[in-house]
Amino acid sequence: MNKKIAVLPGDGIGPEVTTVAVNVLQKVAEKFNHQFTFEEGLVGACAIDATGNPFPEATWQLCQSADAILFGAIGHPKYDNDPTATVRPEQGLLAMRKALGLFANIRPVNTFKTLADASPLKREIVEDVDFVVFRELTGGSYFGAKGRSDDRNSAYDTCTYTKEEILRITKLAFEAAGKRRKKVTLVDKANVMETSRLWREVVQQYAGDFPEIELELMFVDNAAMALIQNPRRFDVILTENMFGDILTDEASVITGSLGMLPSASVGSQVALYEPIHGSYPQAAGKNIANPMAAVLSAATLLETSFNLMEEGKAIRNAVEEALEKGFVTVDINPSNNLGTREVGEKICSLI
């Protein structure tokens, strides 16, 4: 198979973890006789430094010409610590998601057997957890009108959703549930927010046509608790943009590290694969970041965009074996001295 993959390393640890993921994809290409070409583009703080624009035109062109996109992470403390900056790295990520129509961010959360003791939660809570979050990605307060009053003493972020935006991700979530344990939990704040009541209306109506799938309705505050109290109760979680962002960082604690969680951002055009973590600036250039979320995102890319199931499985098996053999970064085992690169090399050698 001949495919072009756009690689957007971004900022902080982004370049280190995407380098590992690309090496892993190259190893797969050799082993299974494929030709993957990789072309790099700028996004985030590095793109602002180079062009003044966090999502430059050249990156947009590159994304459109690619068969799939592998993204690292964006963000830099100089913007995080300056709330007055008007051009920001995160705008690049959001503009890219919007421009590519990536309305669903799919974030699987499952416990690796060997990592059941790596979580601060008790083994009996995290064992056999297996759920997937369908996070709406191009709507809600991230994209609604925002601004300041004329005297700049008040600010607003507007949360809006249309029925169509809710319905298209609902369809994906129900389709996934149909192939899993047949349960969808809609997480919202319908006791307070009008947008959440629209979500309930649309999702309940859609669920009427799928009696074999159980629909559970849960407020987000309760869900935040249930996620760490009894995470096995979840199969498919369907939720709006910001709730999905927050709950999945929380859910990463179940797996032992934020550095373990991959994701797929899909829509109508080319799909993008991204670890759920950020640019972890404290670790940038130190060779300590966990590359597994990026590597598992690469596996998801092969399976989802190229239908290369065996190849994806080869990567997943290599990650599992690396975990079993203790080839992990310090976030998983604080007494380990393997770095990002070394863990990457071990994973490659296991493919």
Ligand SMILES: NC(=O)c1ccc[n+]([C@@H]2O[C@H](COP(=O)([O-])OP(=O)(O)OC[C@H]3O[C@@H](n4cnc5c(N)ncnc54)[C@H](O)[C@@H]3O)[C@@H](O)[C@H]2O)c1
């Ligand atoms: N998708 C993205 O690009 C994305 C996601 C989240 C945050 N951000 C940006 O990243 C910057 C830093 O944000 P933050 O500190 O809140 O979140 P972060 O995800 O970068 O880091 C939070 C913590 O998670 C852990 N962590 C994250 N990735 C890890 C990895 N690969 N290996 C081991 N440990 C890891 C570290 O303990 C770290 O302190 C900000 O500028 C933020 O806007 C970007």
Ligand SMILES: CC(C)[C@H](C(=O)O)[C@@H](O)C(=O)O
């Ligand atoms: C950096 C930020 C805009 C982004 C988000 O909130 O979507 C991040 O937290 C993520 O989870 O990808």
Ligand SMILES: [Mg+2]
């Ligand atoms: Mg996030």
